[in-house]
Amino acid sequence: MNDNTHDSLRGVAMLSLGISIGVYCLHLYYSCYPLFLDLQLTGRLGDKLAEELGRTGLFNSGLMCKLFILMFLFLACLGHRGRTELRGSLRRLKVMMALGFLLYFGSSVIFARLGSPAVTASSYCVVTTAGWLLLLVSAIRIKRHLISPHSDDDIFGKRKAGFPQEERMITSEYALHLRGKYRLLGRERSSSINFLNPRRGMLIMGSPGSGKSRFIIEPFLAQCMAKGHTLFVYDFKFDALTRLTWNLFRHYRGKYPSDTGFFCINFKDVGRSHRCNVVEPSTLRLVSDAIGASRTIFLSINRTWAQQEGKFFVESPINILAAVIWYLRKHNNGKYCTLPHAIELLQTRYDWLFSVLRTEPEIRTLIQPFIDAFANKSMEMLDGQMASAKIPLARLASPEVYYILTGNHLSLDLNDPDKPKILCLGGDPTRREALGPILSLYIDQISRLCNAPDRLPFALICDEFATVRATNVLTLFATARSNNVIPILAVQDLSQLRTQYTREEADAVLNISGNFICGQTAGETARWVSERFPKVMKDRSSVSSNSSDTSVSVTPQWEEAITPATLAMLSSGEFVGVTADDPDVEAPLKGFHARIVREELKVGSEKLPIINYPVDEESLQQHFAAIRRDMELLVEREFKKLVQDEGMRGLVVR
Numbered sequence: 001m002n003d004n005t006h007d008s009l010r011g012v013a014m015l016s017l018g019i020s021i022g023v024y025c026l027h028l029y030y031s032c033y034p035l036f037l038d039l040q041l042t043g044r045l046g047d048k049l050a051e052e053l054g055r056t057g058l059f060n061s062g063l064m065c066k067l068f069i070l071m072f073l074f075l076a077c078l079g080h081r082g083r084t085e086l087r088g089s090l091r092r093l094k095v096m097m098a099l100g101f102l103l104y105f106g107s108s109v110i111f112a113r114l115g116s117p118a119v120t121a122s123s124y125c126v127v128t129t130a131g132w133l134l135l136l137v138s139a140i141r142i143k144r145h146l147i148s149p150h151s152d153d154d155i156f157g158k159r160k161a162g163f164p165q166e167e168r169m170i171t172s173e174y175a176l177h178l179r180g181k182y183r184l185l186g187r188e189r190s191s192s193i194n195f196l197n198p199r200r201g202m203l204i205m206g207s208p209g210s211g212k213s214r215f216i217i218e219p220f221l222a223q224c225m226a227k228g229h230t231l232f233v234y235d236f237k238f239d240a241l242t243r244l245t246w247n248l249f250r251h252y253r254g255k256y257p258s259d260t261g262f263f264c265i266n267f268k269d270v271g272r273s274h275r276c277n278v279v280e281p282s283t284l285r286l287v288s289d290a291i292g293a294s295r296t297i298f299l300s301i302n303r304t305w306a307q308q309e310g311k312f313f314v315e316s317p318i319n320i321l322a323a324v325i326w327y328l329r330k331h332n333n334g335k336y337c338t339l340p341h342a343i344e345l346l347q348t349r350y351d352w353l354f355s356v357l358r359t360e361p362e363i364r365t366l367i368q369p370f371i372d373a374f375a376n377k378s379m380e381m382l383d384g385q386m387a388s389a390k391i392p393l394a395r396l397a398s399p400e401v402y403y404i405l406t407g408n409h410l411s412l413d414l415n416d417p418d419k420p421k422i423l424c425l426g427g428d429p430t431r432r433e434a435l436g437p438i439l440s441l442y443i444d445q446i447s448r449l450c451n452a453p454d455r456l457p458f459a460l461i462c463d464e465f466a467t468v469r470a471t472n473v474l475t476l477f478a479t480a481r482s483n484n485v486i487p488i489l490a491v492q493d494l495s496q497l498r499t500q501y502t503r504e505e506a507d508a509v510l511n512i513s514g515n516f517i518c519g520q521t522a523g524e525t526a527r528w529v530s531e532r533f534p535k536v537m538k539d540r541s542s543v544s545s546n547s548s549d550t551s552v553s554v555t556p557q558w559e560e561a562i563t564p565a566t567l568a569m570l571s572s573g574e575f576v577g578v579t580a581d582d583p584d585v586e587a588p589l590k591g592f593h594a595r596i597v598r599e600e601l602k603v604g605s606e607k608l609p610i611i612n613y614p615v616d617e618e619s620l621q622q623h624f625a626a627i628r629r630d631m632e633l634l635v636e637r638e639f640k641k642l643v644q645d646e647g648m649r650g651l652v653v654r
Helices: 003-031 033-038 044-055 062-079 090-112 117-147 212-226 240-251 287-301 303-308 312-334 339-345 350-357 361-375 379-394 399-405 429-450 471-479 494-500 503-512 523-531 564-568 617-644
Strands: 176-184 187-195 202-205 230-235 261-265 421-426 458-462 485-491 515-518 535-545 550-560 574-578 591-597
Touching: 003 062, 003 117, 062 090, 062 117, 090 117, 176 212, 187 591, 202 212, 212 230, 212 240, 212 458, 212 485, 230 240, 230 429, 240 261, 240 421, 287 303, 287 312, 287 361, 287 379, 287 429, 287 471, 312 339, 312 350, 312 361, 312 379, 339 399, 339 617, 350 361, 350 617, 361 379, 399 429, 399 617, 421 429, 429 458, 429 471, 458 471, 471 485, 471 503, 485 494, 494 503, 494 523, 515 523, 523 564
Parallel strands: 202 485, 202 515, 230 421, 230 458, 261 421, 458 485
Antiparallel strands: 176 187, 176 591, 515 574, 535 550, 574 591
């Protein structure tokens, strides 16, 4: 705005103020003429002006006259550009204006009082003038307050924050949705968060208590089951999600084929757990499958080993356990091919163990370094190799673990069209170190078996994913879309993910995930999330004030849509994120920052059914001892066969 425009506005403001003051003075002169007469303040000019304006009817109604005066007063305030104060309370100014209206319009009741005309008129003049001045001052200050970008009630700029978000619900075959509320230009609006292609991977992040499970995972779980998807749920804090899944399955039972089964595996309540052999023979088609299972177990037990893959004392325990698993897979049609049997077989004396394993040609290369060390009497090195396998595996040896891992209630190909399944895997925070390797192996095996063509749609939901190390899940983000697999992973932040996985693996998950949702977080995670949002164009206002004038300049600038500070101050249930669309169904607005509106899931709260009742401590101990005895008898029997068979006697390690 140039100087000529400023001068024109100032001239209009001064003219309006002059009209308001002039008419107001004539109104007092006309209404309180006896007072001015007693004070000898009347004159021919004033009488003439009052008489002429009175003929127009302006003074016939006191209310209409005051409204006329007030109209020009407000016009003067709109054009006023005097010095502004950058601090002030808008609430106090509103109270001041309300008081001004009360005095200005309520002063007319003074004439209804009986008394001296001079006192009545004087009181009317004082009260009305006080109201007029309050309206003038409050109107000017409120106008300054509104044009000033430094309002005290918006010190963080929330009124100008926000960006346009999708408000339509866009549907597709695999789409998942969340309802939310967001703010744009100071107004709250409803939004629909459309995850049109969750098969491209979904990553959920947020500090503890941010609402990941309640506001994100539970609605996604219900929507997947409403679509009839086969399902795997990792419930770290068993049995919160498991019980919800069970009741949802009962509610949506009609969406699934009649032969669909619900299964639950947990080590906290054995009576309500199914039994499942995590290395079931049919799932091990090649030696590499046994090596992969062994690697998952050991890298989950020893997290630092992930940074040292390929080194001697890392690969040695992986190879010996893989050899034992594959031997049990081939022996007697896999009758003893379970992880507990493999652990017990490793406890056998060296010469008997190596001799028996040597009978399986496919694993001779895996065990040959151990045999050479034994033959060369390098017992110190051999003891170190074997101890690096036995000591970590000893943590897994417990009656409950052995009991569950040696059953066959279900297979892990959950999305098999002939036998669809829903499986919940329960964790136990108090036994995280002991159960972590087993839980990781379960998740890895499920990821490998379900990521196959010609299967039913499958959703894999892992809450607190950073408590396990399942590297096969990471490949789902890159390869599972064509097989209709929906991977949904929830972690607290980037640093937690890197404690369980390598930096490269963690970065791959972050960069490949097509959809991500983030609640309250800070540090490197907040910076990474902030960079995923495009910048938005915002008007940057600045106020320049001096003793006689105030100028406001507005400059458009590119600013971050979501800052790390914004992420650090999110409330529980408030999330930001970016969604991925589908080639056939595009979404123009993919970013969101909203408070999630959660719909209550009215599906009941029935407890999990009892499956293995009764299971007492004595039965568990007997089963535990039977597995050890089976391996002792197997080794003794097979070793005697080698010694007695002249053709096989050369395989005996001495």
